[in-house]
Amino acid sequence: MSAVTKTAANSVAVILGHDLSSIDDGDVTWSDAHANFLSSLSQEEIQDLLTCSRLLVLKPRDHLFRAGDHSKDVYIVAEGCIRLFKVSPTGKETILWFNFPGELFGMAEIWSGSQRQVYAIANEATRVYSIRRQDFIKFLGAHPEAAMKAIGILSARVRALGHTLGGLASDNVETRIARLLMRFAAISSATRCSSGVNDAELCVNVRLRHQDIANLIGASRQTVTTTLLQLRKLGAVRMVDHHIHIVQADHLRCLF
Amino acid sequence: MSAVTKTAANSVAVILGHDLSSIDDGDVTWSDAHANFLSSLSQEEIQDLLTCSRLLVLKPRDHLFRAGDHSKDVYIVAEGCIRLFKVSPTGKETILWFNFPGELFGMAEIWSGSQRQVYAIANEATRVYSIRRQDFIKFLGAHPEAAMKAIGILSARVRALGHTLGGLASDNVETRIARLLMRFAAISSATRCSSGVNDAELCVNVRLRHQDIANLIGASRQTVTTTLLQLRKLGAVRMVDHHIHIVQADHLRCLF
DNA sequence: GCATGTTTGTCGCCTGGATGACAATAAACA
DNA sequence: TGTTTATTGTCATCCAGGCGACAAACATGC
Numbered sequence: 001m002s003a004v005t006k007t008a009a010n011s012v013a014v015i016l017g018h019d020l021s022s023i024d025d026g027d028v029t030w031s032d033a034h035a036n037f038l039s040s041l042s043q044e045e046i047q048d049l050l051t052c053s054r055l056l057v058l059k060p061r062d063h064l065f066r067a068g069d070h071s072k073d074v075y076i077v078a079e080g081c082i083r084l085f086k087v088s089p090t091g092k093e094t095i096l097w098f099n100f101p102g103e104l105f106g107m108a109e110i111w112s113g114s115q116r117q118v119y120a121i122a123n124e125a126t127r128v129y130s131i132r133r134q135d136f137i138k139f140l141g142a143h144p145e146a147a148m149k150a151i152g153i154l155s156a157r158v159r160a161l162g163h164t165l166g167g168l169a170s171d172n173v174e175t176r177i178a179r180l181l182m183r184f185a186a187i188s189s190a191t192r193c194s195s196g197v198n199d200a201e202l203c204v205n206v207r208l209r210h211q212d213i214a215n216l217i218g219a220s221r222q223t224v225t226t227t228l229l230q231l232r233k234l235g236a237v238r239m240v241d242h243h244i245h246i247v248q249a250d251h252l253r254c255l256f
Numbered sequence: 257m258s259a260v261t262k263t264a265a266n267s268v269a270v271i272l273g274h275d276l277s278s279i280d281d282g283d284v285t286w287s288d289a290h291a292n293f294l295s296s297l298s299q300e301e302i303q304d305l306l307t308c309s310r311l312l313v314l315k316p317r318d319h320l321f322r323a324g325d326h327s328k329d330v331y332i333v334a335e336g337c338i339r340l341f342k343v344s345p346t347g348k349e350t351i352l353w354f355n356f357p358g359e360l361f362g363m364a365e366i367w368s369g370s371q372r373q374v375y376a377i378a379n380e381a382t383r384v385y386s387i388r389r390q391d392f393i394k395f396l397g398a399h400p401e402a403a404m405k406a407i408g409i410l411s412a413r414v415r416a417l418g419h420t421l422g423g424l425a426s427d428n429v430e431t432r433i434a435r436l437l438m439r440f441a442a443i444s445s446a447t448r449c450s451s452g453v454n455d456a457e458l459c460v461n462v463r464l465r466h467q468d469i470a471n472l473i474g475a476s477r478q479t480v481t482t483t484l485l486q487l488r489k490l491g492a493v494r495m496v497d498h499h500i501h502i503v504q505a506d507h508l509r510c511l512f
Numbered sequence: 513g514c515a516t517g518t519t520t521g522t523c524g525c526c527t528g529g530a531t532g533a534c535a536a537t538a539a540a541c542a
Numbered sequence: 543t544g545t546t547t548a549t550t551g552t553c554a555t556c557c558a559g560g561c562g563a564c565a566a567a568c569a570t571g572c
Binding site: 517521527534 | 569
């Protein structure tokens with residue numbers, strides 16, 4: 001891993017805990033699927049937690065860990081974005097989710113002490129706080145409130161994964177894309193789109209290549225390209241810079 | 257809900273905490289995906305937890321809760337089996353998992369205070385301990401060890417769901433069935449098959465209709481029937497009573 | 513014992529979407 | 543500025559698996 005390491009004790013101020021306003025996608029509130037761990041903690045808790053952390057600086061495409069690794073840390077994104085994905089024996093990549101600033105991840109593996117099941121790589125220039133398993137467990141023990149929040153995070157993830165699973169099993173590609181876009185629009189709604197043209201439209205403020213979307217919804221790149229093009233022709237979405245804007249949220253929603 | 261309610265304070269003895277021996281399915285230990293919460297607790301913890309629980313008695317197909325409900329309890333299976341599933345707008349059912357004795361479930365929804373996202377119904381005659389949200393949170397606060405275990409359970413579930421998701425996105429039906437059977441063989445390995453014919457073969461000691469398998473792996477019933485038949489012709493599996501025995505685990509594993 | 517409901521086994525048809533192959537851009541780099 | 547490498551757009555081909563429709567085999571209740 002080509003990450004630079006610094007101590008992070010005093011860089012609490014760096015964290016931009018973006019509170020997520022929730023967007024209802026019909027029957028499910030998605031915001032909590034990416035519940036922001038760090039910003040839900042008190043100042044003291046943050047201080048306590050980050051004091052024993054190291055700050056890792058990652059360039060785009062740097063690996064944080066790979067499936068099979070025995071790394072026993074949990075991570076919190078300080079800045080940037082981490083992609084978590086699986087790779088099938090045939091090399092097909094399935095993205096489980098993206099982690100944005102303030103989000104806690106890597107928790108799932110540290111309990112069983114087993115190997116990591118997924119890959120984590122920086123989707124862009126990214127900085128993450130790395131906290132050793134032991135320190136994290138100690139922290140949770142000392143801060144029951146925080147432990148409850150960790151449970152909440154995991155719960156949200158269970159719900160989100162369940163939802164994705166249901167969608168993958170029953171919906172067609174168009175619907176899955178629609179759901180995905182609404183979901184990302186919800187979680188990136190806090191970071192206002194710089195080219196804030198129309199306030200009525202939702203901004204999917206993440207750089208997603210068609211291949212990423214394909215890996216996220218379990219489809220082929222070509223199908224994503226085609227489907228997205230249809231959606232654009234219909235005027236449901238449009239491209240701004242290199243990200244997607246949802247022009248007619250209703251149109252997407254009615255695909256659900 | 258047609259469940260009978262009794263107080264459960266003194267029925268601790270009923271619980272058969274079956275310790276699961278782990279079966280390695282190649283690179284993943286599956287047993288922890290159904291980690292047994294109750295049997296991982298100490299006697300005092302069990303006592304504390306169940307004292308504030310109610311025992312619900314369910315007949316096969318009784319609903320414990322439905323998507324949209326506001327029930328705010330967590331549950332622990334005492335006996336029998338609870339099926340957790342989603343239903344798509346088109347009526348397609350996707351089974352997330354089965355809960356066996358000792359397992360804790362229903363945790364995911366109680367934090368956000370939102371509606372239940374899934375359906376929970378008794379797969380057979382089943383008894384579950386029902387614990388109110390407040391009591392459960394209080395319990396976790398008072399027993400940090402137990403809170404850690406709850407985190408472990410959720411972590412395992414996140415891993416399992418991620419695995420399923422990856423499989424659904426990349427594997428064909430045959431492979432998904434193979435994976436599923438190995439997984440169920442692992443979790444039901446504790447309850448020895450009564451008709452314990454051959455010790456070399458693994459027993460999937462759960463009553464699964466083809467429709468169930470289909471809903472579990474996101475396929476159609478017909479395809480499951482056909483695929484299972486192939487597997488039988490090949491001698492990889494066979495039917496005993498009404499459940500499946502894995503004759504050649506290697507054969508299934510090499511489909512992964 | 514009969515009737516009704518459930519689960520399994522089998523077909524043929526049909527389509528959503530995977531796959532491979534390229535051309536056309538757009539971005540990165542030297 | 544020219545060269546290389548990502549990314550997007552398009553098409554023709556092919557097939558795994560969904561779907562409807564039955565028949566046979568079990569169950570279950572009356």
